[in-house]
Amino acid sequence: MSDKFISGIHNYCDRWCERCTFTSHCRVYEKTSNLTPEQEDINNKAFWENLTENFKNTLELIQKEAIKHGIDLSKPLSIEEVRAYKIKEEEFEIETDKNPIFILCKKYQAITMPFLNESEGMVDKARELLDHLHLGIHSEKDVVYTLADIGDCFRIIEWYLFFFEVKLKRAFRFKIEGEEWEVENGYPKDSNGSAKIAIVAIEKSMAAWACLYNLLPTCQDKAIQVLSYLEQLKRKALQEFPEAMHFKRPGLDN
Ligand code: SF4
Secondary structure: OOOOOOOOHHHOOOOOHHHOOOHHHOHHHHHHHOOOOOOOOOOOHHHHHHHHHHHHHHHHHHHHHHHHOOOOOOOOOOHHHHHHHHHHHHHHHHHHHOOHHHHHHHHHHHHHHHHHHOOOOHHHHHHHHHHHHHHOOOOHHHHHHHHHHHHHHHHHHHHHOOHHHHHHHHHHHHHHHOOHHHHHOOOOOHHHHHHHHHHHHHHHHHHHHHHHHHHOHHHHHHHHHHHHHHHHHHHHHHHHOOOHHHOOOOOOOO
16 A cells, blocks of 8 residues: 555535646546546446445445454344334434524525526626726726635635535534544544534635625625624534644644
């Protein structure tokens, strides 16, 4: 095994590989970015060979995890066990649905989705910038940079729109399961690592909204409303996972 790879880095990153500076140290990136045209073609044998290889690797990882937790995968689950698993999953969904953290996530998404779809405020801003360009108030360079900044804010908000909810759910799941094995064996708790990347994503979204507040005056009311949701969300996530920000993410935190 080459040691250029940082073990587990992909578990606590934001999966934005296009903007990641650790691509050469990431096994997931190596596996997903260097596909040949044949490996991307569903009608080609190479596609299925690559998929089989990925399944094999995933299965090995699952088997390792199962051994770690004392589960014998060779024994099929009984009907009772399957039923118990389903009930547990349903209870988890009900529990998280009424948790204020996930209620805030949903409220945030409900406001942000239409905002992004309609690119709200962009047309007004573009017109204003063009007027200013013609009047000589702004240079062409200013206009290009301002539009690029707005576009970047939209991309950041879009990227994290569902991301932090998914990561917070993962954090909750691990917390509910207890993480005894990790505690007993001296490993950091995954719940804290997942909560940390969720909080980092919330902070990045807040920075993007604050930037839009300044750049798109017509969207200021909306920006204030979502910033208030995100601030509450961050506070509640920190209350629920008070150790999260101390978690050292492999490769990403010093
Ligand atoms: S560590 Fe970087 S390259 Fe690897 S999956 Fe995460 S974002 Fe992508």
